Amino acid sequence: MFSRIRALIVKELLAILRDKKSRFVLIVPPLIQLFVFSFAATQEAKNQTLAVLNLDEGKPALTLEQDFAAAATFSEVLHLRGAAEVKPVIDEQQAIAVLWIPEDFSRNIEHGRPAEVGFILDGRKTNTAGIVQGYAQRIVNNYQAGLAAGGQSAGAQLVVRNWFNPNLDFKWYTVPSLVCILTTLISLLVTSLSVAREREMGTFDQLLVSPLHPLEILVGKAVPALIIAMIEGTFMVLAAVFLMRVPLNGSLPLLYASMAVFLLAIIGVGLFISSLSMTQQQAILGAFVFMVPAIILSGFASPIENMPPWLQAITQGNPLRYFMTIVRGIFLKDISAALVWRQTWPMAIIAAVTLSTATWLFKKRME
Secondary structure, three states, rough: OOHHHHHHHHHHHHHHOOOOOHHHHHHHHHHHHHHHHHHHHHOOOOEEHHHHHHHOOOOOHHHHHHHHHHOOOEEEEEEOOOOHHHHHHOOOOOOOEEEEOOOOOHHHHOOOOOOOOOOEEEEOOHHHHHHHHHHHHHHHHHHHHHHHHOOOOOOOHHHHHHOOOOOOOOHHHHHHHHHHHEEEHHHHHHHHHHHHHHHHOOOOHHHHOOOOOOOHHHHHHHHHHHHHHHHHHHHHHHHHHHHHOOOOOOHHHHHHHHHHHHHHHHHHHHHHHHHHHHHHHHHHHHHHHHHHHHHHHHOOOHHHOOOHHHHHHHHHHOOHHHHHHHHHHHHHHHHHHHHHHHHHHHHHHHHHHHHHHHHHHHHHHHH
């Protein structure tokens, strides 16, 4: 039995590696995507336009305006001449926000009275507006600290310390997540295309008349996908550490052990899709039908805690949710083996379910 499975594994690997197009697809696009998405898939707010309506000619008002203009968040500053220009600027999306400094701002600062400043945000860009609001609050806090240092009264100061990502470098968040997503994509495509490719090439009938048991065929299809996906995952990790400069603080054995369990769960899904598909085109469509919800429900784009309870329950069946938590934790936090196991055993259950379902469907389709 093992010799037959080994022969099928070698056949699958040769079929993939001998094809120049397959080699190119497996190596070049994932690396390109890792670099492109690391800079494109970001929730930072940069190169934003700020509009300023400064109705005060005093020095404190000019200092605050200059602090906002010098911030890295804003690459362009529009100076408004009156209140009538505020609404068109927001309506026409010429600026993400308007800084409104009233006429009595400097006078209130000089007399130690509370001084309010308006900050009008474009609520249509919810995520960006929330981030810009946080940056604006930070600028105001620094401004208050400068007033306090100069002997003027100032409000309470907020001292912030960021654990695990001191400089709030968004690549430290994005790149480990992309390692998970791109590894998922490769393993899913390799497995979903395996049986469909045999049907299109007309070699599937040869498998049916061979002495191979259906379970042996599935093992022979799954192991090459596991090997290729582990190698791809290694490339992603190396690129993240040495090219993208993301720190890897945790244990590599824990990372690879959890990756193997995760890939088995994804391979089960891929084999299920491949057993259903008659052509490679159908297999690719099926893979992307699974990938899009899996990414959305993984916590990559938005926190799972922000989702409604019924949707949070659905995410418990998504292996990408658990693996993404593990990879981020190992990269940035050096999480313990106990925490890794807490996220791994649900993936093991999902792997058992997906592989069993794929085996059942494959046997049924061969009857």
